Amino acid sequence: MKTEYEYGPGFQATDDMRSAFEEFGYIIIRGILDSEEITKLRRSIEDNEELMKNSFELSDGEEGKSRACVWSHPGNDVAGLVVRSQKVAGTCEKLMGGEVYHYHSKLMMKEARTGGKFVWHQDYGYWYKNGCLTPDLMSVMIAIDKCEKANGCLQVLEKSHKRGRIEHLRVGGQTGADIERVEFIKKICSLKYVELQPGDALFFHSNLLHNSSANTSDDRRWVLIPAYNRRSNNPAFEHHHPQYTKLDIVPDDAVKSCTTYVDNIGKEYMDPDTDKTIVKLNPDQQP
Template sequence: MDAIFQFDPKNPGLTQEMKDKYNEYGYFILRNVLDAEEMKKMKHVLENNEEIKKNTYGIADSEGTHTRVCIWSHPGNDVSGMVARSEKIAGYCEELLDGGEVYHYHTKFMMKNAKVGGRFEWHQDYGYWYKNGCLFPQIASVMMAVDRCDKENGCLQVLRGSHKCGRIDHNFVGGQTGADPVRVQEIAKKCPLDYVIMDPGDALYFDCNLLHKSNANPSDKRRWAIVFSYNLKSNDPVYKHHHPNYTPMTKVPNSAIIECTNLGEDMSGKDFLDPSTDKTVKADK
């Protein structure tokens, strides 16, 4: 795997090599996007906030095991919101989507707990978002590791270059929307399988048509991750649905993360998702 880069706080811009890998592979990994102190603040919010706990629900896989998720529509002004609005997250996605204005489509916090965390079936994010009325696959996401993510605890797997296949038909698999397994099987013969192994603060930037999955977590190690997704203003969904239509987003400098003192005390404006409004999953509260 050669699409791995190191974040340099002294030269924090997105490089041409990163853009090239994103276009060729459908992803790249950036190590240490959040440093230890930034990650400590982020984990404090995710582990302790009562609003997040209250709005968490389970999504079953094909074997009936569950991954816990919490989704919100707007970044807010807590530390997690500063991360979502930062130049090294939102700003990079704006560049990857050819520089058009982006807005925060949603943040998804995924809790794959030790021993019980379920799998995610092969899918493309655009398999979901196409059904939401996004006409173009012009949405980019950043998956950030909260815990160590490796093969043992069910890290993400991707099919390198599969974003070039375009959108694949998706249907329900368990409580999830999954890609046509016959088509995935054929694509896997041509697109190499990569395991996305990351430490806390590392991030995967990926295209919405990249095929990806994750196995269940039978280990005794928790595997939490958070995904920030950004849609182009020009790709405003044509249907009203459970994620937001275009909503202007004010980006912040990277320094806003460490300067933020809101460690989850004020979560106003985030608009947590009621899973009963989501037609692309079957949730279990």
């Protein structure tokens, strides 16, 4: 059973993809955005002054730091249509076996030579605390820049999503999985370095254990990570991410036809002070 697929004309998520996702906890779709689309996405992100103004720094507890920005609703600009596209959101519905909605999007920025590491964690380790009663959530890591070992690509433990939710503790400015438990799981789950080219996407389950090393290279590593929740898993209480909101999924060609590069109407950028699972780095602090 393979975990890697190629995007091409007539692309549709398949039963084989869903089986691989259920077995391994992830799949990779190469080239889900072509060169024109990734260029447009890059411009949509880099030209968005509001996005950058709402970003914040996270310490890895050692020498490194990374920058992140989180928003609640996808919006109608190029970045929003990527997140709402059939090939991204529709694939999530196939993999999750039901209607999904946009839980939030995140831009993760590891700059060259200074980008910090991220400790082993499950996304559901965070989202459990938000009133999501089941792990019926997933994320899609879309590479804006190349992601490789040298600049801190994602590492995953294959099939670790089958081990259930692990207790998470504070590590620097992050929340990480109980490391003793992780070490046990490493003995039975294979480690994979997820190296991506711009436009490749990793679809992964909310209970899949993952981390990333610091970026010690001369190349930045930026990724867009929309997260999706099953409609049936509407959180038990209101919090800093949205309750169920109907997602308007658009055709794949909507990204290329979109001429709106920046539109922040209704995106609702997150104040990191409202999220108890992270601690932002204040300007006068050193990691």
